[in-house]
Amino acid sequence: MTPTVIPIDTPGLGDRTYLAHDGAVALVVDPQRDFDRVLAAADEAGVRITHVFETHIHNDYVTGGLALAEAVGAQYLVNADDPVAFERTPVRDGDVVPVGDHMRVRVVHTPGHTHTHLSFALSADGEPVAVFTGGSLLFGSTGRPDLLGPDHTDALVHAQWHSAQRLAQELPDTTEVFPTHGFGSFCSATQSEASASTIGDEKRSNPALTQDEEAYVAELLAGLEEFPAYYAQMGPANSAGPGAPDLSDPELADPAELRRRIDAGEWVVDLRTRSAFAAGHLAGSVNFGIDGQFITYLGWILPYDATVTLLGETPEQVAQAQRDMVRIGMDPAAMATGKPEEWADGAPLGSFPVTDFAGLAQELRENPDAERVVLDVRRPAEFDSGHIAGAVNVPVHAVLAHLESIPHQQLWVHCAGGYRASVVASILAARGHDVVAIDDSYDESAGAAGLELV
Structure with missing residues (x-):
């Protein structure tokens, strides 16, 4: 028999959870905290969840693994070397876990995203069919190695290359790859447009498998950017054993x-x-x-x-x-x-004007001496790759830290597409700034509008 693997997407965080079943029993890999979606998928498939696997102590979300396992009476399998504050079924490299009559899961230590990261190789009736790679081998990329801090990055980036190599050497080319990250998550070193892959596909396209170790390391480290500040809270929360969420109305x-x-x-x-x-x-x-x-x-x-x-x-x-x-x-x-x-309730509403890059270009032509600031809220790497001449860069995630230094002149706020510009414009408007939000594509429109780009 061939197990059925059901991905459960969390687009807002760029992650996937997986439910794999043989028609009777199921395993779950890396469940999000709102695990009611997993229960719904299991109910629809008519299967019973017996095992919940965690590839690593996550940095980008609060896990639902412990709460899900407790809710359904499943085993909760976590690396034995992870220092957690809850009871779990400890597993280590080389362990083989039976799931029902047909499925077996082999535990593979794949450090790189974290030191204790595990991948789970699934076989059915003795034949390898899939590998759940968490933040190790992603579609066309790997999980980033810098989330534990600079003291760990060098060791982890080299470990990540070796982990990818190990998976490619030990698993058949036909093995399907099911990563947790890489769909928009900042846990991914780079992003891919792929929605499915195999070990064979990754051998042909993944830098961790097509480049030598030093080339891979250099390229990956050069491409790392900032990651969300809340990541610092996730590891401790997950190690403590988070409970089920409260989704009742506030x-x-x-x-x-x-x-x-x-x-x-x-x-x-x-x-x-x-x-x-x-x-x-x-x-x-x-x-x-x-x-x-x-x-x-x-x-x-x-x-x-x-x-x-x-x-x-x-x-x-x-x-x-x-x-x-x-x-x-x-x-x-x-x-x-x-x-x-x-x-x-009758009080005056707030508002601010919205324009595009053509509107900014017209403003600069018609009022060249006006006191204004073009505020670019993209990330530093985006700004460094090209920006409007004279623009000031205050990245969206740093705006609160720089509130005192933002001038009280008219602020024309832009990003790459409009979403981040609106966030920043709203924060500044709430604090009394005169703002104009630019809702437009920088790549498609800034140069075409005649703005000077440097």
């Missing part, structure tokens, strides 16, 4: 309560699109649209212990944002739904 906040929270310096987050927010919003609120990389930037920019109130057009918007938040261990304190006019 308390409702009326207009007076919303104003009290804003005046107290709390974060009131509007989930609507950036265009809707710019046209009119509750004064003092900020915009992290649920239609973009909501949780990546909310978790990166806001203090991890921030008190957050969510504003959505519908309860469904708030529920999605809440689900995203609990995946990284944050819980909203309150919520409101409806329209900004209702949230403001």
Whole structure:
């Protein structure tokens, strides 16, 4: 028999969980904290979850592994060398774990993303069919080796190459590869457009398998960029053994309560699109649209212990944002739904203009001596690869740390596509800055608009 592998995507974090089953029993690899999605997949397949495997102590989300295993009475398999504060089934390199009558899982130590990282090679009736590689071998890439800090990076990047080589040598070319990261996650060194792969595919395309060790190491290290600040909280949370999330509705906040929270310096987050927010919003609120990389930037920019109130057009918007938040261990304190006019209860709404790069070019031509700043909120590597002449770079994730140094002139805020620009524009507008948000593609439009790029 050939096991069925069901991927469960978490696009906001760029990760995948896997449910693999033989028609009767199932194993789960790297479940997200909101494991109700895993239970739904198992129920739909009509299978019983007996084993939950963790490839590593994750840096980019809070695991649902322990809570899921407890909920269904499954074994929870974690590296015996991981210093965790909960009971688990310890496993080590070379262990073989039977799952039902047909499936066997061989534990393979694949350090590189972390020191204790494991991959799980799945065989059915004695034939290797798949390998769950977590943050080791990804589609066309590998997991980044720098998340444990600079003291570990050199050892881990070399270990990552050797781990990829080991998987390629020990598994048949037909073995399907199922990584956890690499679908937009900052845990990936680079991103691939592939949605499926095999060991044979990776041998032909993955730098860890096509380059020698030193070339791979040099290229990977040169391409590493910043990663979200909340990552620092994930390892300790996962080592402590997180419980199941609370997805019940937050308390409702009326207009007076919303104003009290804003005046107290709390974060009131509007989930609507950036265009809707710019046209009119509750004064003092900020915009992290649920239609973009909501949780990546909310978790990166806001203090991890921030008190957050969510504003959505519908309860469904708030529920999605809440689900995203609990995946990284944050819980909203309150919520409101409806329209900004209702949230403001008659008070004036905030707003700011939105334009494109052609509008910026026209402004620079027609008012060359006006006091303004073009604020580029892309990451430093993006800025260094090319930017508008005279632009000031304050990366989106660093804006709170640089609030005092941002000049009180008109700020024309842009990023690569508009989402990050709206986040920053909303934060600055809430603090009294005169902002214009540029909602446009930098690569496609900045040069075409006639702006001087350097």
